[in-house]
Amino acid sequence: DVGRPRRMAPPIKRLGFDAAVAAMRKRVPAWPRENMLAFYSSALGGVTTEPALMNVPASDHLVHRGHGVFDTCNVKAGRAYGLEFHLDRLERSAADARIEHPPPRAQLRDAILATIAATGLRDGVFVRFWLSAGAGDFGVSPRGLPAHGAVDGEPGGPAFYAVAHRWAPKTAGGDPDRGLTEATVSVPAKPVLLATMKSTNYLINALTAMEAEDKGGTLGVQVDPDGHLLEQSIACVAVVTREGVLKAPPFDRTLASTTVVRGFHLARERLLGAPAEMGGVKGVLQEETSLEEAYGAAEMLSLGGGGAQAITSLDGRVIGSGRRGPPC
Secondary structure (H helix, E strand, C coil): CCCCCCCCCCCCCCCCHHHHHHHHHHCCCHHHHHHEEEEEECCCCEEECCHHHCCCCCCEHHHHCCCEEEEEEEEECCEECCHHHHHHHHHHHHHHCCCCCCCCHHHHHHHHHHHHHHHCCCCCEEEEEEEECCECCCCCCHHHCCCCCCCCCCCCCCEEEEEEEECCCCCCCCCCCCCEEECECCCCCCCHHHHCCCECCCHHHHHHHHHHHHCCCCCCECECCCCEECCCCCCEEEEECCCCEEEECCCCCCCCCHHHHHHHHHHHHHHECCCHHHCCECEEEECCCEHHHHHCCCEEEEEECCEEEEEEEECCEECCCCCCCCCC
């Protein structure tokens, strides 16, 4: 404004290598500084425990095009729980995303296990790992990148990253017996190609969670135009009907959840035909499940990250008894 003194912004610094690393160390936020324990990067060619170096190059197609896939696993009693299942899904996602010339599965496994080992912990660790189309330019297609493997010590080709951090629940706080409060959202569903692939394109997921939070919910619940349940922002949903049938939406329009697969296997093994007071069910199915069925269910479940939580309220309606039931 005319006559109004203008506040001068500090000059932009040009940083040399040492100054840049010192600045990165100084600016690492509290959570990663305290919880990110080890990081593998094909850009580095190894594992580091320095949080300031747990970064991805700006020229990686993972960053500027979202051309990458990822997966996760828990570490329990010194073992990477379900790692082979998660690597199966990573490879399927990579094929769907046309990430060409990925490194051998054994090399990816070795990088993940080396990252876990660098933490020095046997429990309470969660691992995330990403496979990208590669780094080196800002093109739309990665075809101009050199086609070397991500973990063979050579530049170019698909890139691979893994981080091991302290495990934290997806939903913090509250009484687990009271379960989660949830809300359906108006955010449109992903197209089938992206919905069934664990890609790094999670904007729809983030908007789903944010709208749910605006409505007093937690992760949100997506519903298709015909009123059928889809999934949550970072979890799947299931219901136990009043007739005692455990149901979840099929994987034709949602991500193939490792938690649902394992949970339904255990349900068939341990709950099918058991007494109701012990969580017993009369059937275990994956089929279209309506929002009205969820509203009238005996119980509703949020399944993800290797665990199950009860959803006891949806869109302001109490589900079942309003408390966690036997299946959880």
